[in-house]
Structure formats: C-alpha cells, structure tokens
Amino acid sequence: LRDLGAVRRLTGDYGGAADLLGEALEQFRALGNRHGEANTLCALGMERTHVRDFDAATELLARSRSLFKEIGDTQGEAEALNATANLLAESAKIRQALATYQQALVLTRQxxxxxxxxxxxxxxxxxQARTGNTRQAAIASLREALAIYQRIGAAETPAATQYLTRMEAGYA
Structure with missing residues (x-):
C-alpha cells in the first residue's frame, strides 16, 4: 500500500496517494511496525508538500524523522531531512532549506x-541558485549530484543534466 501510494504521488494522483498511504499507516501501526510507520509518515509528508498543505507536511515529516531517530535508522532520517528541506524550499524558506539539505548531506555520507x-x-x-549570490557553489553542488546520478544510473540524471545546462548558461 505504501509503495502504491508513492507511485500515485509520483503520477500526480495525490488524493489516491493520500488514501493508500493513510491505509498503509493504519496497518503498520496495527502491526507495531515502526519502520514502516516512519517510512509512511515520510511519504505522507511528501504527498502533503505536493498539494501545498505545508502545516500537515511539517508535522508528518517531523514525526517521521523523530521515529527514524528513535529506531536508529540514520538513512531514513536523512531521507526525512531531504523531504523536510524540499518542503522548506517549496514554502519559500530557502535559507532554512539549504541548512536542512546540508544536514541531510552529512547523514547521507555517513x-x-x-x-x-x-x-x-x-x-x-x-x-544556492535561488539565493543569487552563490551561483558557482550551486553549479559545483549540481555537478557533484549529477556525477552520482550518472554513476548509479538514476532516473534523475536527464532532469539534473538539463538543469545544469540552464544554470551554466545563466538561465537558472
């Protein structure tokens, strides 16, 4: 259910995603599966971010991160931090988003x-690109991300390549 909800979110069916993720959350809680619960809270937080329900997304992602921390899942915590940073960026809190991405980066490297x-x-x-005064840092960060995407064959590679091209041309 959680994975189907994530697929629905990725295809833009946010209502369907919320329904499936809510059902998955209930089942994980009934089973006492805290890891599944944390992952589902994170997925719900991402879904709420997409529909711009920032208050709900903030609460869901904070609960997810807290639960990941409790169970000792540092990788899950990093994923929740990335989702939180995305939420902050979407809600125009760019400096907070940047700091949160930097926190996530430390954990992802660990x-x-x-x-x-x-x-x-x-x-x-x-x-960095949105703050305006760190264009070179933005390009360096994106190049590093793109190198990783290419190395692992990630689906994000084409979009990141296009963004880097625009950024290097001065359009981003």
Whole structure:
C-alpha cells in the first residue's frame, strides 16, 4: 500500500496517494511496525508538500524523522531531512532549506546512501541558485549530484543534466 501510494504521488494522483498511504499507516501501526510507520509518515509528508498543505507536511515529516531517530535508522532520517528541506524550499524558506539539505548531506555520507546524497546536493544547488549570490557553489553542488546520478544510473540524471545546462548558461 505504501509503495502504491508513492507511485500515485509520483503520477500526480495525490488524493489516491493520500488514501493508500493513510491505509498503509493504519496497518503498520496495527502491526507495531515502526519502520514502516516512519517510512509512511515520510511519504505522507511528501504527498502533503505536493498539494501545498505545508502545516500537515511539517508535522508528518517531523514525526517521521523523530521515529527514524528513535529506531536508529540514520538513512531514513536523512531521507526525512531531504523531504523536510524540499518542503522548506517549496514554502519559500530557502535559507532554512539549504541548512536542512546540508544536514541531510552529512547523514547521507555517513550511511553511504548515494541517491539520498545526490538528492541533498541537488536540493542544495537549487537553494544556492535561488539565493543569487552563490551561483558557482550551486553549479559545483549540481555537478557533484549529477556525477552520482550518472554513476548509479538514476532516473534523475536527464532532469539534473538539463538543469545544469540552464544554470551554466545563466538561465537558472
């Protein structure tokens, strides 16, 4: 259910995603599966971010991160931090988002999670580009993210390549 909810979110069916994720959350709680609960809270937080329900997203992602921390899942905590940073960026809190991506980057490097590391670096680049005075830092962060995406064959590679091209041309 959680994975189906994530797929629905990725395809833009946010209502369907919320329904499936809510059902998954109930089942994980009934089973006492705290790891599943934490992952589902994170997915719900991402879904709420997409529909711009920032208050709900903030609460869900904070609960997710707290639960990941309690159970000792540093990689999950890093994923929740990346999602929180994305929420902050979407709600125009760019400096807070950048600091949160930087926190996530530290954890992703500790856990050797390349996809999460690349997400943190790309998020940092997007925030750096929006602050206006750190264009070279943004390009460096994005190049580092792109190298990881390419190395692991990530689906994010084409979009990151296009963004880097625009950024290097001065359009981003």
């Amino acid at each position: 856990t050797r999670s390349p996809l999460d590391e690349a997400h943190a670096l790309e998020g940092m680049a997007r925030c």
